[in-house]
Amino acid sequence: MSPSIRPEDGRVVPLHPKLADPGAVRVEIRSKRFGGTEVLRNVHFTVSRGETVALLGPSGIGKSTLLRIVAGLDPEFEGEITRPTHMAMVFQEPTLMPWRTALQNLTLVHSELSEGDARAALDRVGLKGRHDAYPRSLSLGQQRRLALARAFAGRLDMLVMDEPFVSLDPELAESMLALTEELIAELRPAVLFVTHARAEAERLASRILHLQGQPATLTPHLV
Numbered sequence: 514m515s516p517s518i519r520p521e522d523g524r525v526v527p528l529h530p531k532l533a534d535p536g537a538v539r540v541e542i543r544s545k546r547f548g549g550t551e552v553l554r555n556v557h558f559t560v561s562r563g564e565t566v567a568l569l570g571p572s573g574i575g576k577s578t579l580l581r582i583v584a585g586l587d588p589e590f591e592g593e594i595t596r597p598t599h600m601a602m603v604f605q606e607p608t609l610m611p612w613r614t615a616l617q618n619l620t621l622v623h624s625e626l627s628e629g630d631a632r633a634a635l636d637r638v639g640l641k642g643r644h645d646a647y648p649r650s651l652s653l654g655q656q657r658r659l660a661l662a663r664a665f666a667g668r669l670d671m672l673v674m675d676e677p678f679v680s681l682d683p684e685l686a687e688s689m690l691a692l693t694e695e696l697i698a699e700l701r702p703a704v705l706f707v708t709h710a711r712a713e714a715e716r717l718a719s720r721i722l723h724l725q726g727q728p729a730t731l732t733p734h735l736v
């Protein structure tokens with residue numbers, strides 16, 4: 514039985530905790546159009562808490578569009594998304610506030626965090642001694658670490674990542690991948706991430722979903 518109503522337009526409806534896993538993400542997209550072009554059709558899947566799902570597919574197929582809908586950034590679709598309250602996103606580029614220190618980038622987003630906890634979260638991702646640095650004085654790797662610290666700080670039920678390791682040199686990509694793996698294992702959120710790299714998908718994900726066709730739909734493959 515559906516735990517939530519099914520409006521005609523896209524809406525995000527909280528799950529009733531007694532009816533289903535409150536940490537789960539459920540995606541039911543009947544259709545997504547940009548003007549006259551239908552990009553997604555009948556895309557249905559769930560991500561349980563503690564599960565990591567990778568989304569693969571050719572360039573331009575609709576991966577970022579799907580991710581934006583799931584994250585609640587694009588309400589213009591037909592269907593329904595059910596997701597937990599505490600969600601974080603990690604993008605290709607670290608979206609940091611340039612006029613705030615590393616510590617403030619964390620505490621302004623997570624007002625519930627004590628300063629001690631925020632500092633510990635920065636230390637956890639290897640930013641010891643850089644708490645008071647501004648993003649422009651951090652290396653790209655340090656900026657990415659700060660973005661990860663921000664995503665994983667506080668309560669995290671769901672994590673959405675859009676090609677988080679793209680355009681990094683292999684060494685940095687490997688260290689970010691390892692750090693992300695550790696943080697996911699510690700917090701066990703429901704994770705949905707987009708990647709072009711099959712090896713990355715196979716390493717992080719317990720399940721891989723392929724977007725194919727026009728309009729795109731899903732073909733599931735178990736790793």
Ligand SMILES: Nc1ncnc2c1ncn2[C@@H]1O[C@H](COP(=O)(O)OP(=O)(O)OP(=O)(O)O)[C@@H](O)[C@H]1O
Nearest residue numbers: 547548552570571572573574575576577578579709
């Ligand atoms: N705001 C928009 N307005 C109109 N068309 C759009 C918009 N955003 C995306 N599209 C189109 O929707 C389709 C899917 O785009 P999307 O960015 O989701 O693909 P993608 O699979 O993430 O691609 P890539 O792997 O290259 O990032 C593309 O044809 C794109 O041109």
